[in-house]
Amino acid sequence: MKSFFKLILLFITVSVASQTNDFTSKIYENYETYKETSLDKRRIKHQDIQPIINALKNKPGFTVNKVGQSIEGRDLTLISIGSGKNKVFLWSQMHGDEPTATQAIFDIFNLLISNDFTSEKETILNSVTLHFLPMLNPDGAEKYTRRNTLGIDINRDALRLQSPEGRTLKRVRDSLNADFGFNLHDQNIYYNAERTDKPATISYLAPAYNYEKDINQVRGDAMKIIVFMNDIIQKYAPGQVGRYNDAFEPRAFGDNIQKWGTSTILIESGGYKNDVEKQEIRKLNYVSILSAIYTIANGRYKNIPIADYENIPRNDSKLFDLKIEGATYNLLGKPYTVDIGVKRYEVDNADNSDFYNVGRIADLGDLSTFYGYNTFNADGYTIVEGKIYSEVFNAVDDISDLDVFKLLKSGFTYLQLETLPENNLEASKPIHLVKAGHQIPELILRPGVNPTFLLQKNGVNEYAVINGFLIDLKTKKNVLKNALVYR
Template sequence: MKSFFKLLLLFTTLSVASQTTHFTSKIYETYYVYKETSLDKRRIKHQDIQPLINTLKNKPGFSVNKVGQSIEGRDLTLISIGSGKTNVFLWSQMHGNEPTATQAIFDIFNLLTSSDFLKEKETILNSVTLHFLPMLNPDGAEKYMRRNILGIDINRDALRLQSPEGLTLKRIRDSLNADFGFNLHDQNIYYNAELTNKPATISYLAPAYNYEKDINQVRGDAMKLIVFMNNIIQKYAPGQVGRYNDAFEPRAFGDNIQKWGTSTILIESGGYKNDVEKQEIRKLNYVSILSAIYAIANGQYKNIAIDDYEKIPRNDSKLFDLKIENATYNLLGKPYKIDIGVKRYEVDNADHSDFFNVGRIVDQGDLSTYYGYNTFNAEGYTIVEGKVHYEVFKTVDALSDPKVYELLKSGYTYIKIETLPENNIEATKPIHLVKTDYELLEFKIKPGVNPTFLLQKNGVNEYAVINGFLIDLKTEKNALKNALVYR
């Protein structure tokens, strides 16, 4: 009889796993049916999500309630659906400039309100009740900044509870006595999976609830779910998962919510090559969160080995936007071989609806243990200073693209413009714009300077680096967002 029950348990476990795998594959394949297309940029604001929230008020099964206000008076809304006894609480964007999961939440709503996946949704909604609190920090989102308008990092306000946003989060967690919590964030794009050149596209953490980093059932269940989600992401972004640092932070909400009895999963959305607006990462959030919810509903996570959690590579921070290696740099008459690490920082426009890039050299020398989203082996190339072209052009429009590339090939990286674009710091052409009396500073490759120079081989300028973007002068191809205007 015992053998029969073991076989039955094995059959049931395999059947549930098969159903989950099918569900995961199908929601990945059909993602663009449910993607909320009105949220296609990272710099979303409170006003962008309000119409979407309002439509949910009229959808069957949804409960939509104002549960608080930000300091500047923007509503905080809790959206609930389901009738199961297991409460799952998901909150996003407690840091205003971390919107990836907020977008994914509205994709999830689109699936939940569709007529598709009826069997899987029945399993979920009969077993669990889902509670979403999207955009916890709307004032920060308005200015695309991490902190709230008081200047507080809400994720460090779990003890003092000085922010109304933090108070709301604590009150909702307590009122639900949530069984599972998803703490949804973005991390910077320069994290990599330890000892690899792959970005930590998604990083997970089951936060510690004490300095000893003990593992009880609450934290253990979070670890199991993370192992489950890691296995999913490995199918679509192999090697691109990291494990966030689990040092106990007594002021942090994730650590405290774990301590208060909610199995808490931190999800950090990092970087993905050629995904500036993090739309591919948004899709991975959607798939992994929905799959995790399904695993909670059908109980599949319970049979996962906790030990596999420690096998997930740690987050490291050894990525550059551009890494140039083995370049020759002449200094005081002597040639040196150096690597150069470049990051392109984002600077917001006035209304925080878009950004331009400002490149900086952040490191140089032997960078053999570092990686780049784009790595160029400059063996045989010499770094050469770019020049200011002597001719003055009346306007930017007077410059054709072929003319710009002709100038770059001739060694000019700056051009004089009689009438510079008013109030603009960024230039759309792949060359810097300067005022008519502009004079270059002494050319030096060093940390902190803007990476603008030429890469020359056998006396021919084959590549240009403009504002940290690599431009192939042979094919005239580049991924430049902007050059700069110098006045």
């Protein structure tokens, strides 16, 4: 008889696992059906999500409540659906410049509204009550900055509770006494999975609730959910998952919410090659969060070994946007072999709706233990300083038909204009613009220097690096966002 019951239990477990895998695969494959297309850029603002939230008020099953206000008076909204006894609380954009999961939340709403996946949604909504606070720091989002208007990091305000946003988060958590909490963030794109060249596209953490990093059932359940989510992400971004640093931070909300009895899962959205706006990462958030909610609903996570959590590689920070390996650099008459690590930093426009890039040499020397989103083997290539083209043009319109690639091949990386574009600091063509008569400094490679030079082989300029973007002068292939305007 015992064998019979074991067989039945095994059959049920396998059946539930199969259903979960099938659900995950289908929501991934059909993602575009549910993607909230009005939110297709990272720099979303409070006003962008209000029409969507208002529309949810008229959707069956949803309740929408104002639960607080930011310092500047923007509403903080809690959106709830479901009737199950397991309460799940998800909050996003505690840092105003970390919106990837915010977008994914609205994709999840679209799936819940749809007529699809009726069986899975019935399981979820009968077993779980979901509560979403999609933008905790709308004032920071307005300026695309981490901190709130008070100038503090809300995620370090769990004890003092000086920010109205932090007080709202605490009050909502306490009123719900949620079983599970999803603390949704973005991390910088230069994290990699330890000892690999893979970006930490998604990093997870079950935050510690004390300095000893003890594991009780609350934290252990969070670890099990993370192991489950990691398995899902491995299908779509193999090797691109990291484990965030679990040092206890007594001021942080995640650590304290874990301490207060809510199994807390931190999700950090990092980088993914050629995904500047993090739309593929948004999709991975959508799939993994929905799948995690489903496994909470069906209880499958309970059988996952906690030990598998430690098998997820730690976050490291050894990525560059561009890594140039083994280039020859002539200095004071002598040749040296150097690797160059380049990072491209984002500088926002006036209303924080878009950005341009400023490239910087982040490091140089022996970078053999570092990696690049784009790595170029420069063995046999010599770094050559670019020149200013002698002809002076009147304005930008006068260079619209210019063969810039021909100029780059000839060693010119700067054009002179009598009139520079007003207020613009970025140039659309792959060549820098300078005021007529401008003198460029001698190229001396150092951290902090803008990476603009040519890579020459056998006396021929085959590649150009403009503002940290690598340009193949033979194929004209490049992914340049912008060059710079020097005034």
